[in-house]
Amino acid sequence: MTTDTISDTPSTTSWLDALRKLLRQDSGLIPVLVALVLLVVYFEIRSSVFLQAANIANLFTQAAVYVLLAMAETWLLLLGEIDLSLGWASTGAGMLAGIYTNVQYGWPWPVAFLLGIVAAVIVAAVSGFLTVKFKVASFIVTLGMQLIVQGLVIYELDKVFQGGGVPVQNAVLRNLIAGDLTPTWSWIFVIAVVVGLSALAFVRRAKRKAAGLTAPALWKLVLRVVVIAAVGLFLGYIFSVNRGSFIAVTGVPFAVPIVFALVGLYSFILGRTKFGRYMYAIGGNAEAARRAGIPVDRYRIYAFMLGGFTAAIAGLMLISQLGGIASSSTDSTIVLYAVAGAVIGGVSLFGGRGRMVGAVLGGVILAVIKNGLTLIQLSGPAQYIVTGVVLIAAVLVDVVGRRSQQLAK
Amino acid sequence: MSETNSSTPDTTARPPMDNSGGGQPSVPLLALRGISKNFGPVQALQRVDLDIPAGQVTALVGDNGAGKSTLIKAIAGIYAPSSGTMMWNGQEVHPHTPRDAAALGIATVYQDLALCDNIDIVGNMFLGFEDTSAGALDEISMELKTVQTLKDLQVSTVKSVRQLVGSLSGGQRQAIAVARAVMRDARLVIMDEPTAALGVTQTANVLNLIKTLSSRGISVLVISHNLNDVFAVADRIAVMYLGNLVSNGPISKYDPSSTVELITTGASERVEPHPLHSFA
Numbered sequence: 117m118t119t120d121t122i123s124d125t126p127s128t129t130s131w132l133d134a135l136r137k138l139l140r141q142d143s144g145l146i147p148v149l150v151a152l153v154l155l156v157v158y159f160e161i162r163s164s165v166f167l168q169a170a171n172i173a174n175l176f177t178q179a180a181v182y183v184l185l186a187m188a189e190t191w192l193l194l195l196g197e198i199d200l201s202l203g204w205a206s207t208g209a210g211m212l213a214g215i216y217t218n219v220q221y222g223w224p225w226p227v228a229f230l231l232g233i234v235a236a237v238i239v240a241a242v243s244g245f246l247t248v249k250f251k252v253a254s255f256i257v258t259l260g261m262q263l264i265v266q267g268l269v270i271y272e273l274d275k276v277f278q279g280g281g282v283p284v285q286n287a288v289l290r291n292l293i294a295g296d297l298t299p300t301w302s303w304i305f306v307i308a309v310v311v312g313l314s315a316l317a318f319v320r321r322a323k324r325k326a327a328g329l330t331a332p333a334l335w336k337l338v339l340r341v342v343v344i345a346a347v348g349l350f351l352g353y354i355f356s357v358n359r360g361s362f363i364a365v366t367g368v369p370f371a372v373p374i375v376f377a378l379v380g381l382y383s384f385i386l387g388r389t390k391f392g393r394y395m396y397a398i399g400g401n402a403e404a405a406r407r408a409g410i411p412v413d414r415y416r417i418y419a420f421m422l423g424g425f426t427a428a429i430a431g432l433m434l435i436s437q438l439g440g441i442a443s444s445s446t447d448s449t450i451v452l453y454a455v456a457g458a459v460i461g462g463v464s465l466f467g468g469r470g471r472m473v474g475a476v477l478g479g480v481i482l483a484v485i486k487n488g489l490t491l492i493q494l495s496g497p498a499q500y501i502v503t504g505v506v507l508i509a510a511v512l513v514d515v516v517g518r519r520s521q522q523l524a525k
Numbered sequence: 526m527s528e529t530n531s532s533t534p535d536t537t538a539r540p541p542m543d544n545s546g547g548g549q550p551s552v553p554l555l556a557l558r559g560i561s562k563n564f565g566p567v568q569a570l571q572r573v574d575l576d577i578p579a580g581q582v583t584a585l586v587g588d589n590g591a592g593k594s595t596l597i598k599a600i601a602g603i604y605a606p607s608s609g610t611m612m613w614n615g616q617e618v619h620p621h622t623p624r625d626a627a628a629l630g631i632a633t634v635y636q637d638l639a640l641c642d643n644i645d646i647v648g649n650m651f652l653g654f655e656d657t658s659a660g661a662l663d664e665i666s667m668e669l670k671t672v673q674t675l676k677d678l679q680v681s682t683v684k685s686v687r688q689l690v691g692s693l694s695g696g697q698r699q700a701i702a703v704a705r706a707v708m709r710d711a712r713l714v715i716m717d718e719p720t721a722a723l724g725v726t727q728t729a730n731v732l733n734l735i736k737t738l739s740s741r742g743i744s745v746l747v748i749s750h751n752l753n754d755v756f757a758v759a760d761r762i763a764v765m766y767l768g769n770l771v772s773n774g775p776i777s778k779y780d781p782s783s784t785v786e787l788i789t790t791g792a793s794e795r796v797e798p799h800p801l802h803s804f805a
Contacts (some may be wrong), residue, residue: 327665397641
């Protein structure tokens with residue numbers, strides 16, 4: 117009798133325990149990858165167009181803005197902060213680049229781009245300074261900053277161009293999204309990424325083995341390389357197919373290598389340098405970081421500035437994608453997608469947990485939802501609802517993971 | 526470690542340590558003389574004299590509010606004493622910050638442990654002092670040193686040094702916090718209530734760790750309310766009562782009931798008061 121009740125209790129809760137255990141182990145990117153695959157499969161079943169070359173290329177350029185904004189917000193979320201002004205800061209950066217490359221001013225594009233980037237970084241640094249210096253919640257400081265930047269952007273748009281809009285007139289700015297690598301360079305890019313990632317993994321494993329440390333099993337590594345190679349070859353093929361209707365369009369859009377380079381750089385900083393280690397330390401336990409001698413306040417401001425920088429790149433992509441910025445073409449919801457993308461990608465709202473690659477996948481999921489729902493003619497309201505459901509699911513995964521981590525102690 | 530406060534003397538030339546059982550060091554590792562601390566009108570410490578010999582475990586006991594925490598904070602460089610002197614290896618020192626104290630070789634393991642749950646054991650062991658090569662973290666070097674330090678301290682309960690610290694038990698976390706101090710050449714490890722929140726097995730592990738530290742020539746100053754633990758590991762006892770150090774000496778001169786008497790009343794007929802300088 118008693119044995120029955122004893123053996124009964126664990127079996128009913130075992131799946132919950134298993135789930136907790138899974139989440140506690142820092143399951144990493146698995147939930148977001150599963151979600152992405154499910155979405156892709158669903159949309160491919162509902163619409164045969166979804167996985168066609170033209171749409172995949174379109175999807176990648178659509179995703180660029182979301183991905184970069186999610187990466188920008190990740191710098192802040194990792195430290196348990198948030199920057200609500202990133203959306204308008206990014207719009208402002210794109211607008212400045214647009215205005216000063218316009219025929220009216222005719223600045224060289226690097227100078228105009230730099231102006232936009234510097235402006236966004238300064239705005240972010242001011243938010244960071246106020247947050248750190250006066251110990252105010254970054255939520256409030258950046259909410260105020262968002263309104264200020266929004267006002268400045270709309271004022272500038274109305275002042276510079278009667279009717280409130282700046283068109284893209286510079287080829288470089290336009291080609292960020294609309295331009296493509298040649299097919300040869302596209303293949304070189306794809307192969308370089310696949311070979312580079314694989315070589316890195318094998319070299320790292322060999323070094324650990326040589327030092328007599330435990331190394332990941334070889335089959336896991338091979339499996340990863342095979343998956344990366346398969347995805348790379350698939351995308352390489354997709355981008356080599358002609359997707360234009362009147363004139364031939366092939367190759368990887370410029371936005372893709374730019375995003376890849378940033379992801380690689382940021383992942384290196386976060387995973388392999390003292391700077392990144394301190395970011396995680398501050399997000400995990402700021403007091404412990406302080407006692408370890410880390411200048412916590414300075415690193416907080418750095419995080420804001422990196423967020424501003426990344427948002428500015430997103431802004432360049434945004435104006436390139438829209439073909440211009442008008443005071444009516446943007447709104448304040450874009451920053452919410454930045455937060456949503458990061459959180460969907462497994463970046464914790466509580467600080468200290470998450471990776472840049474996660475933010476990328478989160479941004480891609482946002483783009484897939486938007487793109488897929490448009491294809492099955494459910495755009496507009498449905499897009500908001502589905503995005504909201506995915507976001508809440510992601511937050512629940514975050515919270516359950518955090519709670520079970522605390523239970524473990 | 527390079528940014529040591531200029532007021533602290535050079536500690537590179539430490540006198541040779543003598544830890545060979547019966548031999549007794551001529552100079553105590555840390556000697557406090559007449560340390561007082563007041564917070565406004567409140568006298569938290571009154572002329573405390575205490576010697577902490579090298580390689581021994583000193584238990585600091587006393588009731589709540591007796592001044593134990595104030596005393597360790599004065600040693601650890603968090604509070605500057607109002608008066609009195611602190612001698613480290615026979616030289617007068619004035620640590621003004623925890624970093625000064627750490628540079629001398631004084632490490633404090635507080636109850637909250639100051640660990641980052643979201644970072645693995647290796648990362649926590651080296652937090653703020655990471656090894657790098659060519660600008661990147663040298664994870665292999667740090668992992669090897671972590672494994673070695675844990676092995677030296679006979680910490681065997683940890684499965685992998687790549688576990689997140691958040692997944693460790695209380696006793697394991699305590700061990701990591703201590704190992705971090707040891708790896709940075711701490712000569713004196715101060716532990717505040719190390720067993721307060723632990724179960725039986727984990728308490729035994731932490732007590733073993735304390736013994737291992739002293740066998741390696743590292744002094745331990747441990748605050749504890751648990752007299753079983755005190756008598757299990759301490760070589761010496763120091764009793765505080767209302768801001769005064771009322772008794773201290775080798776553990777052989779005390780038993781649990783006389784210690785309780787000292788803690789609650791500040792005096793005991795069976796222990797002579799204040800036996801300073803009497804090393805066993």
